[in-house]
Amino acid sequence: MNAEKVTKYILTFAAIIIVVIAGGMAFSLFGGAVPAFKEFGIKFIFSSEWNPTEGRESYGALPFIAGTLITSMLALIICFPLAFSTSLFLGEYFKGKKIAGILGTLVDLLAGIPSIVYGLWGFYVLKPLFVNIGINEHGLGIFTASLVLAIMIIPYATSLSNEIISMVPDELKEAAYSLGATRREVITTIVMPTASSGVIASYVLSLGRALGETMAVTMLIGNANIIPKGLFGMGNTMASVIANQFGEADGLKLSSLIAIGLLLFLITALVNFLGKLIMKRIY
Amino acid sequence: MKKIHLVIIAALLIMTACKQGQQKSGSADSKISITAAGATFPMPFYNQVFSNYQEKTGISITYGGIGSGGGIRSLTDKVVDFGATDAYLSDENLAEMPAEVVHIPTCIGAVVIAYNLPEVPELKLTTTLLEGIFMGKITKWNDAALEENNPGVNLPDKKITVVVRSDGSGTTYIFSDYMSKISEAWEQEVGRGKSLNWPVGMGAKGNPGVAGTIGQTEGSLGYIGSEYAFAQNISFAMLQNAAGNYIKPNAESISAAAKGDIPADTRVMLTNSIDPEAYPISGFTWIILYKEQNYNNRSKEQAMETVKLLEWLVSDEAQQVTKKIHYSPLPERAVVLAKNILSSVTYDGKALLSEK
Numbered sequence: 001m002n003a004e005k006v007t008k009y010i011l012t013f014a015a016i017i018i019v020v021i022a023g024g025m026a027f028s029l030f031g032g033a034v035p036a037f038k039e040f041g042i043k044f045i046f047s048s049e050w051n052p053t054e055g056r057e058s059y060g061a062l063p064f065i066a067g068t069l070i071t072s073m074l075a076l077i078i079c080f081p082l083a084f085s086t087s088l089f090l091g092e093y094f095k096g097k098k099i100a101g102i103l104g105t106l107v108d109l110l111a112g113i114p115s116i117v118y119g120l121w122g123f124y125v126l127k128p129l130f131v132n133i134g135i136n137e138h139g140l141g142i143f144t145a146s147l148v149l150a151i152m153i154i155p156y157a158t159s160l161s162n163e164i165i166s167m168v169p170d171e172l173k174e175a176a177y178s179l180g181a182t183r184r185e186v187i188t189t190i191v192m193p194t195a196s197s198g199v200i201a202s203y204v205l206s207l208g209r210a211l212g213e214t215m216a217v218t219m220l221i222g223n224a225n226i227i228p229k230g231l232f233g234m235g236n237t238m239a240s241v242i243a244n245q246f247g248e249a250d251g252l253k254l255s256s257l258i259a260i261g262l263l264l265f266l267i268t269a270l271v272n273f274l275g276k277l278i279m280k281r282i283y
Numbered sequence: 284m285k286k287i288h289l290v291i292i293a294a295l296l297i298m299t300a301c302k303q304g305q306q307k308s309g310s311a312d313s314k315i316s317i318t319a320a321g322a323t324f325p326m327p328f329y330n331q332v333f334s335n336y337q338e339k340t341g342i343s344i345t346y347g348g349i350g351s352g353g354g355i356r357s358l359t360d361k362v363v364d365f366g367a368t369d370a371y372l373s374d375e376n377l378a379e380m381p382a383e384v385v386h387i388p389t390c391i392g393a394v395v396i397a398y399n400l401p402e403v404p405e406l407k408l409t410t411t412l413l414e415g416i417f418m419g420k421i422t423k424w425n426d427a428a429l430e431e432n433n434p435g436v437n438l439p440d441k442k443i444t445v446v447v448r449s450d451g452s453g454t455t456y457i458f459s460d461y462m463s464k465i466s467e468a469w470e471q472e473v474g475r476g477k478s479l480n481w482p483v484g485m486g487a488k489g490n491p492g493v494a495g496t497i498g499q500t501e502g503s504l505g506y507i508g509s510e511y512a513f514a515q516n517i518s519f520a521m522l523q524n525a526a527g528n529y530i531k532p533n534a535e536s537i538s539a540a541a542k543g544d545i546p547a548d549t550r551v552m553l554t555n556s557i558d559p560e561a562y563p564i565s566g567f568t569w570i571i572l573y574k575e576q577n578y579n580n581r582s583k584e585q586a587m588e589t590v591k592l593l594e595w596l597v598s599d600e601a602q603q604v605t606k607k608i609h610y611s612p613l614p615e616r617a618v619v620l621a622k623n624i625l626s627s628v629t630y631d632g633k634a635l636l637s638e639k
Contacts, residue, residue: 248451
């Protein structure tokens with residue numbers, strides 16, 4: 001066998017392993033979730049009762065689905081103005097300049113901070129601050145979690161959309177300048193329309209990341225298994241209820257947690273697929 | 284890539300070899316290492332006594348604080364030598380286990396109602412107040428009922444932030460067992476269990492998590508294993524017991540809770556004791572193991588060391604440690620019962636302790 005063939009076999013083997021892992025994961029999630037769906041049916045998704053007390057067991061995923069979607073969407077809304085202006089700054093105004101390089105590195109640095117550190121920062125810095133401002137009496141809840149989540153996804157949204165904005169052909173921009181357009185006009189009439197779907201896709205992909213975030217959210221959301229009562233109320237997310245409860249869970253409860261995992265897997269896959277689809281459409 | 288893998292494997296092999304070498308130098312027969320997992324509630328006690336035992340005998344013991352449910356599951360899966368739980372296995376649970384399981388009580392602990400109000404050094408709670416707070420009927424610290432019960436105490440105009448366990452827990456079981464005994468409404472609407480459908484409150488993970496959240500949040504209140512409140516200097520309330528006295532949790536009041544009758548298999552809840560000196564939210568914590576120790580190709584030596592460790596755990600020497608870290612020693616009757624149960628543990632059908 002020659003080296004070419006060996007390389008090819010190794011690569012094929014590695015690629016197949018990825019397929020096997022992804023397939024195996026989906027398979028075992030499905031298998032584990034079956035008892036919960038058998039017991040509760042479609043009601044599992046729409047019921048807001050999470051009662052693990054023996055003899056009265058009833059599990060519904062709605063509070064967690066709501067918590068996950070609300071915190072992730074809120075994080076996206078909070079992150080948008082910051083991430084969008086930073087990516088314009090990096091990709092258009094100061095493209096290739098030294099300051100853009102430094103700022104870009106800092107943004108990447110944010111992405112490298114472990115989730116637990118964000119959680120600690122939120123718990124020991126943001127929480128007391130919110131209590132002092134008087135947002136609520138304990139400083140935890142949906143808003144605190146969303147704010148930290150927003151900071152966590154800024155680097156993803158920024159670097160993805162920065163890349164897309166940088167890819168807008170110079171010829172187009174130069175043509176606009178030669179017609180007398182100002183910089184702002186170039187951005188609104190040339191850069192944005194050209195890059196828009198890519199930029200949107202980068203936010204959709206960031207949303208996918210926010211959905212699955214566990215540790216920092218668990219520390220800040222209050223872990224109350226209810227549908228959040230307002231922006232400053234407490235709640236729980238799909239990822240954090242699993243992290244909190246799997247250790248003691250067995251039987252129907254374990255199956256319900258796995259079912260939540262499956263739903264999260266599906267939602268995240270759907271969001272990522274959507275992001276990729278929008279991105280594909282432009283090129 | 285292949286080379287990197289080889290390097291990693293080689294490194295791992297060297298590391299394990301070193302580790303074994305270290306263990307060997309510790310003592311002559313230190314090949315035996317005992318693995319256990321379970322409740323976090325007695326963990327401070329276990330950490331202390333297991334390290335004492337390790338110094339004494341050279342047998343290494345690993346205890347994983349993964350929660351009572353986790354302890355039971357680890358024993359079911361036969362991945363530990365013994366499990367630990369704060370809620371005893373019901374008859375139904377016992378029937379579901381792959382083989383006969385016995386309970387050994389190891390100490391008595393208390394669940395305290397911890398709170399964070401820097402200006403309130405002492406707080407007295409009745410059963411009605413406790414029910415009101417945990418069922419969301421009393422929401423403010425300066426509620427008339429609370430003020431009436433604590434004359435002379437300056438209770439702030441603040442919301443009560445109730446903190447509960449977000450994970451399943453034996454501590455929750457003891458607490459909810461007590462609540463079910465004192466409040467009919469609680470029993471009807473919430474019930475007892477290792478995790479519950481809480482009417483109010485925010486959740487935090489593990490005893491350390493709840494203690495940390497209370498410590499960080501002014502105006503909060505929650506239930507934790509007593510040692511966690513002592514260690515972090517968190518204030519806790521005096522509770523009115525069944526006899527009507529306000530009792531502080533300490534070694535005496537906790538052990539007073541175990542003065543009543545104890546069944547032969549020691550499966551009993553000590554909450555809401557009728558003893559006038561007893562702290563009402565007290566409970567045994569148990570170690571659970573298989574009655575027949577020959578399973579999963581365990582060696583007889585391994586089984587023997589496990590039983591010897593447990594025998595030492597209920598001995599006077601180990602029990603004295605409980606007081607130092609705010610648990611309470613087992614009453615004499617419980618020690619006798621524990622030894623009886625241990626002597627019924629067998630290997631290949633023969634009692635282990637009689638062969639010692």
